[in-house]
Amino acid sequence: MRSKAIAVGLVLALFGLAAVAGPALAAGPVKIGVVGPRTGDAAATGKAFEEGIQLATAWVNAKGGVLGQPLEVVFEDTAGAPDKAASGFERLVTRDKVAMVLGESHSSSALAEIEVANRLKVPFVVVEAWADPITAKNYRYVFRAGPSNSGVVNETIAQWVVAEGFKKAYIVAENTDWGLGIAQLTEAALKQAGIPFEQLVTERKSQDHYTELTKIKQYDPDVVLAYVYGTGLHYFVAQAGEVGLTPKAVILDGAGPPSLWPDYWTNVGDYGDLECFVSSMHEKVELTPLAAEFRENYVKAFGKAPTDYKSRSIYDAVLIAADAINRAGTLDAEKLVDALETTDLLTTRGRAKFGTEKGGPEYHQWMPPMLVIQWQDKVQTVLYPPEGATGKLKR
């Protein structure tokens, strides 16, 4: 009788403990979601995300996982379309029961997803969608561990344009939330710096840029700030060479990854040399010991050197999420937000810390340092910032 009472008491005690501890002690892996384009025009980003997720999950689980359980990442394809992005985000939360969502590389998609995150009260760490309103809306559940348009323009691009002493600039923007937003910020920065400029908008899916390039050539700029993503950037660089705009003018790829894609040189040929691009990763320069470890693990896992820096961006985001969950000690959304707000973690791109002052895009924003790099005889040369420079601009 007594032993029965003890057994019943033990069972009740265990149930009670489980109820108090909540999901933190639930058996099985802890799930977090990732949103990003695995299909569609920007499927290359999905591939980079997959690689980063694989390495980050292995790294976290090798160090004991989260809350004593293995970490599992569920990757939902958004195909770069806002409607699919919003429904994919919702599926991750309602079907897969993820504790947190990370990722995204299209600003239009991220702007749809933050509304879902805010409605469902699920922490969302945006990785590579740069439009300012993503964090400027000051949603409690929305963070960004990656570049913002204003950060890239004001801390890197505009300062580089001034530092190089360019006399006339041309801004070319694709007609997307990212392209139009970053072009507007660049206009303001160039006006403030007193550098004359012209600008035009191009269609995101356009293959032929001859008319645009001829207009640009007539203006005779010495730098072209190209906010064109994906294959469009390859068309733009190759055709700029054909119409004779380059090498007289220097092109800056304002996004970065397309200049590092495996077929960049096949697609643009010799016209790709002397092109500049922004990036948070250089083929040889590493900012932290973790970045060197990432490179080593990447080569081991995929048999090639990392090129698309977005693999490292999502890697950092997974580490930030795991760190926040461990510090919160629970999967409760409110406590996870509090933990994210106090993040102070050394990642591959430097020390991650989110802004907590409301009122602008700096709220819940961590801006990793960005570099301006130039292809010089197919070798990457860092031009900006001066403290990280490995060479000078060639024309």
Place this chain on the structure above:
Amino acid sequence: MFALALTNGLVIGIVYALTALGVSLVVGIMNVINFAHGEFYILAGYFSYLFAHTLGMDPLAAMLIAVAGVFVLGLVVEYTLIRPTYGDDMYSLILTFILSIVLQSIYLLVFGPYPNKPPGWVKGATDIFGLFFYGNQRLAALGAGVAVIALFFAMLKLTWFGRMIRAASQDREMAELNGIDTTRLNMFGFGLGCALAAAAGVILAPVFPVTPTAGTPIALTAFVCVVLGGMGSMSGCVLGGLVLGVVENLGAAYVSTGYKHLFMFLILILVLLIRPAGLFGRREA
């Protein structure tokens, strides 16, 4: 600027016409709208890239084998997927739409998400009468495109196969009564339509590298050319392509570069309002 916009408009117009001819042919003979037309274009680009880059074949041989391969695939698709749907246009439309999605997924899986470009035939650019520079590969593609279009029209006008196509396009029942095996004609007509898409793909891939999803806008532009020129009219289709190319480029030069493709739809609406059957289309009896 005017000279460049006009020249580029004509070049891009030939590109559009070449891409659209296959659609027009299949619509004319079979009354089937092939939604996977753009994917056959892309497949030829990938084949050309694969044979020339990976297998190290001569670029011209790689192009010819790519076109032949897509032609055979077109025959297989007609035999297995399209033939059972004859009599119900909606089924073939849905089937080719699904086929386009399946092919896009296969391309992504096999070739990856990055753009692929077969080797160019020529390098550099030419100074056109001191007015502007124009890419040599584009000029070569223009020459090849015009040659393919000319060959196609010669086949249509001068050969028995061309006569059969024209007869079936005009009156299918009468063609059957005169001994034409329209089932076999459908098969070869569909294959030829796919081969035309493939010819456009191998000619243009060295200018515009191929990606898994690049076929969708190509097919859309081809459909606009066909509707603009008149459903099933081959010469209308070429004229439609040229009109689109020139209007887009002049619009981008003098109105706005941001709405380049909008001009395409504006001109389509305008033509359909004035001539609902298209520029060269036949009015229904």
